[in-house]
Amino acid sequence: MKRERRGVRRHRVLRALLVLAALWGALAMYFLLRAGTPIRIGVGMIWCLMAAAGLHGLRPGRENWAMPGLFGVAFALLFGMWWKMPPRQDRDWADEVARTLEADVHGSRVTLRNVRNFDWRADGSALPRWETRTYDLDRLAGADLALSYWMGPAIAHTLVSFEFDDGQRVVFSLEIRKERDESFSALGGFFRQFEATLVAADERDILRVRTNVRGEDLYLYRLAIPPAQLRTLFLGYVAQARALAARPRWYNTLDNNCTTMVFDIARLIDPGLPLDYRLLLSGWFADYAFDHGGLQPGYDMATLRRLGQVTARARAAGDAPDFPARIRQGVPGE
Known part of the structure; x- marks a missing residue:
């Protein structure tokens, strides 16, 4: 019984983290992509669909770790690119x-x-x-x-x-x-x-x-x-x-x-x-x-x-x- 409760808590934590990662990633791409609004929204929707597939793979008792794992790799790559973005002095400033x-x-x-x-x-x-x-x-x-x-x-x-x-x-x-x-x-x-x-x-x-x-x-x-x-x-x-x-x-x-x-x-x-x-x-x-x-x-x-x-x-x-x-x-x- 204790093992089952720990498993339920673990799934809840993982799903919460995945939802937060989906929200952060969608907003990051919306604000950072140099493209028109429809393209930025479209990319964000694709990102959220990947997150939804990851959530589907975290169903208790029917786990399929392929999609959560793939989304985790994608998030790590996105976060790494965001973290390493250098601020600049040479833009077309107001x-x-x-x-x-x-x-x-x-x-x-x-x-x-x-x-x-x-x-x-x-x-x-x-x-x-x-x-x-x-x-x-x-x-x-x-x-x-x-x-x-x-x-x-x-x-x-x-x-x-x-x-x-x-x-x-x-x-x-x-x-x-x-x-x-x-x-x-x-x-x-x-x-x-x-x-x-x-x-x-x-x-x-x-x-x-x-x-x-x-x-x-x-x-x-x-x-x-x-x-x-x-x-x-x-x-x-x-x-x-x-x-x-x-x-x-x-x-x-x-x-x-x-x-x-x-x-x-x-x-x-x-x-x-x-x-x-x-x-x-x-x-x-x-x-x-x-x-x-x-x-x-x-x-x-x-x-x-x-x-x-x-x-x-x-x-x-x-x-x-x-x-x-x-x-x-x-x-x-x-």
Whole structure:
């Protein structure tokens, strides 16, 4: 009797693994095949038929291991090919991610090349403008966590904006490096559909395009970080930029995204920061930062969130030269 129960459990586990492999493989081929949608769907259906044949071969008491074995070999080959796919730097990139960020550090002075400062139009097109800017880390005055909501309350894009006492600001954002004919897919981000790129940009570019062009909802939170740690945070982004320029990496919706990069760099300041579900559900990342003392003190989270919503002010400011100042009116700590 015990042997029979073990056999039943083994079959259930094998069937569950086969179903998961079928689902993963069908999605992987859909996102990675360079072909039209009908062909990708057709290949996925063939893959699922192979999985169904494998399931048929796992019937208790009437096992036929040929089809499950064949499907297992096919899955191993597919997974091996997927795992060895190299990220690249030489694709036909969309204009806003066409260049990679480069950085030189000489003492307290950091020079960033390919800082994005596009002039975005209401229809989503833009006048490209790439600039070289130099910053003095001794003049770092503060930093803001920006969360831009584009898919409900649980999902937001995470950016960090650094302020200098000479009036300069620069925003860092890890983004997908999409090709000219691609659009973002959170599901595709699990399947190596996109390379990752680190963008440094002017606020009138990277914040305004989200509120005024894409219709996203933007929140700003002042970070409670002393000057020495601000420097570490800024140089953490510089190190990431250099690493990506030297060796491209895949964007991954789970473990290499806009929020996990902020977390990884923040751990340079506080190595004890714990993992948390809010690193994946990034819409609540500000709550995570608040719980660990990372936001402006003296306010509860509800107040910080209410006063930090800057969407209406951003849309009213348009492309005004004082856009950064206008959107921060009333934000605690600004």
